[in-house]
Amino acid sequence: MAPNKTEEVEMNTETILDVKGMTCGSCIRHIQSALAPLGVERAEVDLRQGRVTVQHDDRAAPVALLIAAIQQAGYPVAPTK
């Protein structure tokens, strides 16, 4: 029995990524501006833990695209979940 899942826009998918090499405020801006073209509404960067928490639409901006965009900005990425 599948749960009754409505076909709404899934803008609130949350993905946590391990991102290496982020050290300062301009790194945060690099990450956020790399993700903005994918329609990402919110990307929280935790410099201490090396983590980026992204709110995104999983169909328009799947995790693989988020990772590619961050890597293109120059930061190695590993998904955490």
Ligand SMILES: [Cu+2]
């Ligand atoms: Cu920096």
